[in-house]
Amino acid sequence: MTNPVLIEVTRGPLVECRHRGALAIVASDGKLLLDLGDVDRPVYPRSAIKALQALPLFETGAAAALGFKKPHIALAAASHAGTERHVATARDMLRLVGLDEFVLACGVHPPLDEAAARALWATGARPGSLHHNCSGKHAAMLATARHLGESVTDYWDAGHPVQRRIRRVLEDMADVSLTSDVCGIDGCAVPNWAMSARSLAAAFARFGTGTNMAAPRAAAAGIIMDAAWSEPELAAGIGRLDTIVLSAFEGDAYIKTGAEGAYAGVFPKLGIGFAMKIDDGATRAADAVTRLLVEAFVPAARGKLNLRTLKNARGKDVGVIRASALLQAALS
Numbered sequence: 001m002t003n004p005v006l007i008e009v010t011r012g013p014l015v016e017c018r019h020r021g022a023l024a025i026v027a028s029d030g031k032l033l034l035d036l037g038d039v040d041r042p043v044y045p046r047s048a049i050k051a052l053q054a055l056p057l058f059e060t061g062a063a064a065a066l067g068f069k070k071p072h073i074a075l076a077a078a079s080h081a082g083t084e085r086h087v088a089t090a091r092d093m094l095r096l097v098g099l100d101e102f103v104l105a106c107g108v109h110p111p112l113d114e115a116a117a118r119a120l121w122a123t124g125a126r127p128g129s130l131h132h133n134c135s136g137k138h139a140a141m142l143a144t145a146r147h148l149g150e151s152v153t154d155y156w157d158a159g160h161p162v163q164r165r166i167r168r169v170l171e172d173m174a175d176v177s178l179t180s181d182v183c184g185i186d187g188c189a190v191p192n193w194a195m196s197a198r199s200l201a202a203a204f205a206r207f208g209t210g211t212n213m214a215a216p217r218a219a220a221a222g223i224i225m226d227a228a229w230s231e232p233e234l235a236a237g238i239g240r241l242d243t244i245v246l247s248a249f250e251g252d253a254y255i256k257t258g259a260e261g262a263y264a265g266v267f268p269k270l271g272i273g274f275a276m277k278i279d280d281g282a283t284r285a286a287d288a289v290t291r292l293l294v295e296a297f298v299p300a301a302r303g304k305l306n307l308r309t310l311k312n313a314r315g316k317d318v319g320v321i322r323a324s325a326l327l328q329a330a331l332s
Helices: 044-052 055-059 062-066 070-076 084-097 114-122 135-145 162-175 196-210 215-231 241-248 283-297 327-332
Strands: 005-010 014-027 032-036 184-185 190-195 254-258 262-269 272-278 308-311 317-323
Touching: 005 196, 005 272, 005 327, 014 135, 014 184, 014 196, 014 283, 014 317, 032 327, 044 135, 044 162, 044 196, 044 215, 044 254, 055 062, 055 135, 055 162, 055 215, 062 135, 070 084, 070 215, 084 135, 135 162, 162 190, 162 196, 184 327, 196 215, 196 262, 196 272, 215 241, 215 254, 241 254, 241 283, 254 283, 262 283, 272 283, 283 317, 283 327, 317 327
Parallel strands: none
Antiparallel strands: 005 014, 005 317, 014 032, 014 272, 184 190, 254 262, 262 272, 308 317
């Protein structure tokens, strides 16, 4: 099945680029409300599932035992920008765990925030693992291992109890069986399990509403969302769509981006979850679809998340990013 065009990019009078993908919208009772494209084909959700990966932080008792506060919890489910505050919060998480940054297995990349990257290079310093956008997630994983007396040197391995717990959470939330034939390795070295957009959307519908979840897990999901709404800058970074939406529409929308055109989220008050995968991995297309979804399902957002106008190097408008006719009709 060929996925449909969801987003078009124009230049002058013509469509210059077309981004195909699959989009699923699912109610908390599991009913499929909208399916565009092959929503049953397994795709890697990448960082879109960080909130689900953070659930064991609470279910093991680690968050309470170690005294994690809202900033720590927000960072645990974040793809952060590597600013000074992001780095300081990740470092503080490790302090509470009783470890240092050298145990982090996420790897190293420069801060995603351009100003933070420039400031770092200006000092002559090099980026470290704390600057990695997944350092908060890894610190949370280490917290569960340390709290339960497990090895912290191989917590990233698929066979480690940390990763086995996360796999079980994903299976429970998405109502799927995850086997080795759908297991890839994420950019930060931990397992990433492929699932369909339909299953991921259903997982987020449950996550945001507590439907068909035990009370402790539902409470944990609420704490994770509340932390993101309370600390939207820590949940992503200034100017990024996750932070914009979490900051402006507290309680109405929880969204999480993932690499290679993955995105997922929930509108808790409506009991509706969504998930998508853009075929060519374009972030601009995944962001555009998410903006349209937030505007469609959050009345207060209408007219406030307009799709981008493209400008050239002289600042002249040269085109737009827009919904395809199919997506426009589906969300109208």
